[in-house]
Amino acid sequence: MKTLWNSYRYLVLRRVTQIGLLFLYFGANAWGWKILQGNLSSSLVFGLVPLSDPYAVLQMLFAGGVLAMNLLIGAGIITAFYLVLGGRIFCSWVCPVNMITDAANYLRRKIGVDTLPSRQSVSRKMRYWVLALSLIISFMMGVTAFEFISPIAMVHRGIIFGLGFGWAAILIIFLFDLFVLKNGWCGHVCPLGGFYSLLGNFSLIRVHHTEENCTLCMKCKVVCPEHQVLHMVGKQSLPVLSGECTNCARCIEVCDDDALGFSIRKLAQNKKLGEENENNN
Amino acid sequence: MKKQVISDRRKFILNMARGVGLAAVGGLVWSAYVDEVTASTLLLRPPGAIKEDDFLSTCIKCGLCVEACPFDTLLLAKPGDNKPLGTPYFIPRDVPCYMCTDIPCVPVCPTGALDAASVTTDGKLDINIADMGVAVVDSKNCIAFWGIQCDACYRACPLLGTAITIEYSKNERTGKHAFMKPIVDSDVCTGCGLCERACVTEKASIFVLPRETALGRAGDYYIKGWDKEDEKRLENATSKTTTTEISKDSAVDSLNDSEDLY
The missing domain is CATH 3.30.70.20 (Alpha-Beta Plaits)
Known part of the structure; x- marks a missing residue:
């Protein structure tokens, strides 16, 4: 059934989660709340449970940093969480940059940048190269390479601890996604997204496509920030198995025909089917 | 213009070359930038901070020390501060470190970039031995x-x-x-x-x-002969022999030849 709530429920929930988390972090620094302290690199929940960004920890490992126990526990918790729930849930439900790139993407559709012929195709595999490169540079320079340039951290820290010139990072990403490359940052470059894509290959919560209901309107492919993961739409009833799916659920909301929905992955059988299909694709 | 047919093999090699080239360009720019932003040496770190090189590889930039500081002494480097991005520092002329006896900023560090052991004497936190x-x-x-x-x-x-x-x-x-x-x-x-x-x-x-x-460093060549403790400094001393090439010209020439002077 199409109601306003049905069409935007996940979007609203995502924004509530994203902004809510930011608010908790902000409150910890501004008013001394003990609910969620620190930032996305490393946090403390209720002053007790450590959480750490596993990708940052991986860079530290390559940079030759000494890994403390709390850090490993924190990275373990986060890795397990996203491994089970869906790797790139981070991207669409937590990461503050998602709001910037979603805005750029929305504007792109509204003012019709998408209708212009694009000159060059850029591989979405680039993020894995950037990921590898970040580890190589971390190893050679002895510092956490991506953490020193990460616009995610700049924006996130900026909101909690003071922005400085961080607004430039916001603007750069916005303009890049708006005019240079569709889904440019999140869908092509970001190595953190690449890292969580790799985790997401194994995770349990999946968007599932029911081919019998599909009317081939292709609205899902228009809104999807990683449209390549929806290769089965209109062809075959299958779950979306690519780790690059961010589980943002926009496809579920825009579908008027109940052809898409969340499901728990049935490990063995789906994996085989999906892989065959991806290989054919 | 004549359209050239490119074989699969050539295409593969060209694609590989392009990939490697792009990675090299990106990697060099990235490395240069990181090298530049981490080069700042005039930076005061929180108490218990490990050596700057190790600090840069160990600090995860979470800001927990900044939040723990009751005097808002500690800051996280923002873009535009020209300091290693996201790492904690303080500017004493604005807000100095008030040397809390329980040092709240140190135990909260998840990575050990702020090392509690370095500000501990006899099992108790001791801010008086801090070295900022x-x-x-x-x-x-x-x-x-x-x-x-x-x-x-x-x-x-x-x-x-x-x-x-x-x-x-x-x-x-x-x-x-x-x-x-x-x-x-x-x-x-x-x-x-x-x-x-x-x-x-x-x-x-x-x-x-x-x-x-x-601070300077006296090195291994000088020792306080009157201080038995100072001997310990030299336990791991190493020596290096250097030689200087002696000029083969006659000394008289060097006096008469005044070209070098002007």
């Missing part, structure tokens, strides 16, 4: 060195009478007054910066610098 930097006096601009009475830094020092002492000497200009000069003992000073904050001159004439920047 060392205070340095500019004796040309310190008004106490002019002969004007001022002991602002001495009074502000939390390790009063040990980290900063007052040295008395006769003021020959007036013939009847004393200079009361503040002298920093770099072995005791923690680099908290309360003196820098208290200094009355327009720009502080006593200021905190990172220890590595502010």
Whole structure:
């Protein structure tokens, strides 16, 4: 059934989660709340449970940093969480940059940048190269390479601890996604997204496509920030198995025909089917 | 223009070459940038911070130390501060470290970039052995060195009478007054910066610098012969032999040949 709530429920929930988390972090620094302290690199929940960004920890490992126990526990918790729930849930439900790139993407559709012929195709595999490169540079320079340039951290820290010139990072990403490359940052470059894509290959919560209901309107492919993961739409009833799916659920909301929905992955059988299909694709 | 047919093999090789080229360009720009932003040495870290090189690879930039600081002394480097991005530092002239006895900023560090062991004596946290930097006096601009009475830094020092002492000497200009000069003992000073904050001159004439920047090193060639303890410094000493090529020209030539002088 199409109601306003049905069409935007996940979007609203995502924004509530994203902004809510930011608010908790902000409150910890501004008013001394003990609910969620620190930032996305490393946090403390209720002053007790450590959480750490596993990708940052991986860079530290390559940079030759000494890994403390709390850090490993924190990275373990986060890795397990996203491994089970869906790797790139981070991207669409937590990461503050998602709001910037979603805005750029929305504007792109509204003012019709998408209708212009694009000159060059850029591989979405680039993020894995950037990921590898970040580890190589971390190893050679002895510092956490991506953490020193990460616009995610700049924006996130900026909101909690003071922005400085961080607004430039916001603007750069916005303009890049708006005019240079569709889904440019999140869908092509970001190595953190690449890292969580790799985790997401194994995770349990999946968007599932029911081919019998599909009317081939292709609205899902228009809104999807990683449209390549929806290769089965209109062809075959299958779950979306690519780790690059961010589980943002926009496809579920825009579908008027109940052809898409969340499901728990049935490990063995789906994996085989999906892989065959991806290989054919 | 004639359309050329490219074989799969050539296409593969070209694609590989392009990939490697792009990675090299990106990697070099990225490395250069990281090298640039981490090169800042005039940076005061929170108490218990490990060596700067290790600090840069170990600090995860979470800001928990900043949040723990009750005086808002600690800051996280923002874009535009020209400091290693996201790492904690403080500016003593604005807000110095007030040397809390329970050092809340250190135990909260998840990575050990702030090492509790380095500020612990006999199993208890001890801020007095912290080593954030060392205070340095500019004796040309310190008004106490002019002969004007001022002991602002001495009074502000939390390790009063040990980290900063007052040295008395006769003021020959007036013939009847004393200079009361503040002298920093770099072995005791923690680099908290309360003196820098208290200094009355327009720009502080006593200021905190990172220890590595502010202090010299006597090296292994000199030793306090009167101090048995000082021998220990040389236990791992190594020597290096250097040779200088002696000029084969006659000494007379060197006197007559004056070209080098001009």
